[in-house]
Amino acid sequence: MPELPEVECLTRAFKNEALGGDCLEATFFREDLRFPIDVKGVRKILKNQKIEDVFRRSKYMIIRTAKGFVFIHLGMTGNIFRSAKKRSEHKHTHFSLKIRTFSGENLYFHYVDPRRFGSVHGCKLSEFDDYSLIAHLGPEPLETQNLAGHFKGLACGKVKPVKSFLMDNAVVVGVGNIYASESLYLSGIDPRRPAGEVMTDEWKRLSANIKKVLKKAIKAGGTSFSDYQHTDGSSGYFQVQLNVYGRKGEACNGCGSVIQQIRQSGRASFFCKNCQK
DNA sequence: CGTGCTGTTGCTAG
């Protein structure tokens, strides 16, 4: 499921229904996700508390109550399903939240994650700013005005390939494997280039394209659970047209050359060697 | 049947 646009849409959808409502119950079915869940701590923050805010930072959906913040990360295969039923119909449901909405409706949100690379954490209100999960993170791409300048400054002297550089959460958050490949393609930049050798005008193009692809995908994903869960993108991720990701051996949409697949820092990378220099 | 991938990311080893 998750890259930034998916988490953003899920967060908006959850916020739409849960904001101002009360969490009546937080039930945990297993505690061994990527990190052991502090069930007592998280439940204390949620149970019988009003949902005061819901927002996204990096790929975390964050819920605020009067007792603290709860961070939900979807890992690689996580998702949250809205249901009128207490019992989840999905395998690998690890916890469920029962929410009585502001308008008085009872809803369940089931957290499902087959691979269990996701995680759930809680912290006190006063701990938020330096909470270790988010304290070291780089800026949000969509909220950074001079993203190109930011990249240029950090990339100086770096030999790390530009694609791996983009996926480094200390540089910028929310640019995962798919959108890193896609934005480099749109910018005509070879993913193997050392970050330090990328030119100023290329950083400008790249920054603009990162914002463009992310916004486009968010738009395709919608803001309500009915939008969100109907745009099930098993290959396309919200039906956004992918130019290179997953298209090894197919024809480039720009020039017809064969799309290449290579491996960079353990991840699959796709590019067109004719269009990306 | 196995084998080798997969949208994440914190930690470790070099």
Next chain:
DNA sequence: ACTAGCAACAGCAC
């Protein structure tokens, strides 16, 4: 200081 590689896991394509 920086970078590459691994680990955690279930599911799926071959």
